[in-house]
Amino acid sequence: MTQDQLKQAVAQAAIDIVVPRLDKQAIIGVGTGSTANFFIDLLAEHKYDFAGAVASSEATAERLRGHGIEVFDLNSVPELEFYVDGADECNKHLELIKGGGAALTREKIVAAVAKTFICIADESKKVDFLGEFPLPVEVIPMARSYVAREIVGLGGDPVYRTGVLTDNGNVILDVHNMQITDPRGLEEKLNAIVGVVCSGLFAARPADVLLLGTKTGVSTIKKTELS
Numbered sequence: 407m408t409q410d411q412l413k414q415a416v417a418q419a420a421i422d423i424v425v426p427r428l429d430k431q432a433i434i435g436v437g438t439g440s441t442a443n444f445f446i447d448l449l450a451e452h453k454y455d456f457a458g459a460v461a462s463s464e465a466t467a468e469r470l471r472g473h474g475i476e477v478f479d480l481n482s483v484p485e486l487e488f489y490v491d492g493a494d495e496c497n498k499h500l501e502l503i504k505g506g507g508a509a510l511t512r513e514k515i516v517a518a519v520a521k522t523f524i525c526i527a528d529e530s531k532k533v534d535f536l537g538e539f540p541l542p543v544e545v546i547p548m549a550r551s552y553v554a555r556e557i558v559g560l561g562g563d564p565v566y567r568t569g570v571l572t573d574n575g576n577v578i579l580d581v582h583n584m585q586i587t588d589p590r591g592l593e594e595k596l597n598a599i600v601g602v603v604c605s606g607l608f609a610a611r612p613a614d615v616l617l618l619g620t621k622t623g624v625s626t627i628k629k630t631e632l633s
């Protein structure tokens with residue numbers, strides 16, 4: 407199977423979990439990226455079965471609206487049963503690196519609100535230790551150099567993602583060469599740097615379910631089943 411076929415398979419697996427649990431009032435949180443796009447396209451086939459979606463990026467909002475799915479402001483939504491999104495890396499504890507598409511902050515916000523975060527990924531994303539994929543960190547523009555120096559102090563090599571502004575008007579530093587043995591601790595340290603808006607480490611709020619596309623099928627890993 408190609409990587410796209412694996413993404414399509416995990417997107418379908420997420421549909422199979424989510425759609426039967428939606429009612430006409432339900433609003434679903436939707437992530438960003440190529441895997442999430444497969445999910446959006448499949449979700450559109452069920453658009454009359456639920457009320458609409460909260461989007462984690464402008465790109466996702468546009469794709470949802472293009473399918474005729476109503477997009478809600480998160481502030482007008484009291485609860486979200488599900489958030490479905492891809493990842494750049496995931497480990498066996500369902501901790502993630504996200505933000506390859508610069509949508510990390512809104513993704514983390516929507517994930518925080520959702521009762522169940524379903525991560526959909528092809529098997530290339532599964533790693534023993536997070537950090538081979540450069541860790542994205544969203545930063546207030548005027549703090550870029552200061553934050554970069556602080557990250558060097560933590561042992562990382564930050565690289566400014568030139569030409570990219572997030573949907574929130576901020577910049578991204580991609581942190582290379584970190585083997586992340588304590589994701590939660592590192593997330594806390596990054597959050598404590600003044601000027602950091604958000605890091606792409608999802609450890610304090612990992613996924614609840616990982617649907618991993620493999621050559622032999624989709625495996626389901628639930629956080630509650632892990633020791």
Ligand SMILES: O=C[C@H](O)[C@H](O)[C@H](O)COP(=O)(O)O
Pocket residue numbers: 437438439440441442491492493494503504505506507508509510513
């Ligand atoms: O900012 C982008 C998001 O975190 C994506 O979920 C992540 O980059 C994975 O994207 P893809 O499904 O395209 O690999």
